[in-house]
Structure formats: structure tokens, C-alpha cells
Amino acid sequence: MRKSVPKYRMPDAPLPANVVKTLIDDEMVLDGTPRMNLATFVTTYMEKECEDLMMEAARKNYIDIDEYPQTYEIQKRCVNILSHLWNAPLGAEEEGTGTSTVGSSEAIMLAVLNMKWAWRKKRIAQGKPHDKPNLVCGANVQVCWEKAMRYFEVEERLADVSPDCLVLTAERAKALIDENTIGVCPILGSTFNGEYEDVQ
Template identity: 60%
Template sequence: NRCVNMIAHLFNAPLGETETAVGVGTVGSSEAIMLAGLAFKRKWQNKRKAEGKPFDKPNIVTGANVQVCWEKFARYFEVELKEVKLSEGYYVMDPEQAVEMVDENTICVAAILGSTLNGEFEDVKLLNDLLVLKNKETG
């Protein structure tokens, strides 16, 4: 837990004075993606079950530039992969297009900090702001 808390503080996680970060150390990014995806899926399933809603069709939204591990996660754990297509000269996920693809079955939207195509960072702040707005509107 000490390492997880150090990383949380390094990235300015919004923790209260007495709160500790939750997380786990992994050997690499693929393992981290698989574990995070499973956590997203399980949290979504539990919420849907409690609401009496179907919980068998989760999806994730990514750019077409993501690490192949996201595709493997979707295939291995029966999650629909919704890909935001890239456009000429713009080789990262468009946040507005990504948010348009989000629905009640979306368990996460994956942003990339270092695209596999050119190393470019996606606009995570804009993506977050748009997702917060959508969540306020649709729940």
C-alpha cells in the first residue's frame, strides 16, 4: 500500500487527510489494463444487478490507436470494443467522438498517454470534462 499511496500523491489523487489510495502493483501495462478492466466490469455488473438491469453487454470506448492489450481484454472478457476512428493528420482519439459513443453499458473510456503510433498524448482533461458533463446529464 505504501507504493500505491506514493504514486497516488505523485499524481495528485484527490485523497482526504485520512484516506489511503486503493490499487495494486503490476509487472507491466498489459497486466494493469487487464486488472483495471476486470475491476471496471465487475463494478458495472454489480451496479446493474442492484438496479435490476441487464448486465451482460458491457463495452469500452478507445481510440483506434490503443495498445493491442485493450483489444485482448475485450475479447478475453466478453466486452464490446467501440473504437473511435482516427483521421488523417490526427492520430489520437477525439474526445468528443469518444463521449458520443458512451452509453449505459460503457464501463470505461481508455485514453492513451503516448499513442502507439506517434507517442502523442490524448487530451485527457477535455475527455474527463466531457465525461463529467455527460454523467451529469444522463447519470
């Protein structure tokens, strides 16, 4: 603890785990407290049993379904629960289509790619241009949607919000939609005020 630790390279000798933890804790002490941050999605209480299950799962490479078949089975059950909850179209076996992700950012990336590919496939089948996809969102959209559009070359169409209405409305979205629109992104819990947008 009497020596400084190199910040941008591996130290020459190992350090005790408790020292490393203390140093990192000290560096992060000025970060905001997640449960006091209304702009984040980790402000809710979680039971210890849930945290224990998450820590147990963190050791698994659950994408390897041959090694972790029961984890995969639980994932399929969760997908079906959500499919039924949201009245999604189900397959012949009454099973929904979906996957688990490590968080909402990965889910958003997959959603944007899926919308882009489905739109492109349809446009190709119609013999129409398929090189200028766009996605309609409110200006209150989470930053991950903007990243996904940039990464996957989808035009960003942000509808303005106003002090009296901080969310995307059907009227605001409609003005931005055209034949190249791959989707409209309503938010169930806006980052601005937690408000649910009117999906229907």
C-alpha cells in the same frame, strides 16, 4: 556446438550454460533493437542501479507478503505516491488503493476487470441488464486493451483516428458512449506518435 539442439523437446543431455546462452543470442540477433523501436515502451535509458534492483526483485515471489513484507511496504508507498500524484480519492488513512503488476499488460487486464465488475454491480443494484458491457478506445489503442476486451467479453468500441488527428478525442468518444459503457480509455503516449490524449 557441432550438434543441433532440439527445438520442441528437452535435450537428452544437459548443455553448458554458456553454449545455451550463445545459441539463444544467435537466434535473437535478427530481432529489432528495443531502443531503436519507436513502437515499444522500452526505448528509454535506465540507470544500472534500477536494473540491479529489478534483477534482485526477480528472485522474489512478491505476491507472498508474509515472506516479503518490506517489498509489500514499498509497493504500498508507490501506490500512495501515484494516488497523490493523480489526485485519486483516498481512504480514511489517506492511503490509495492499488497494486503493483508485472507490466502494463497485467495492469490493463486488472483495469478492464475492475471497470466491468464495478459497472455490473451498479447495474444489478439498479435492476438493469448487465450482460452487454462495452469499452470505448481510440483505434490507436495498444493491442493489450483489445485482448482484455476479448478475454473478458467486453464489446470493443474503437473510435476512428485520422491523419490530422491520430488520437482519441472527447468528441469521437462521446458518439460511442451509452449506458453499457464501462469506461473510456485515453492513452498517455499513443503507440502511433507518442502523443498524450486529453484525459480531462
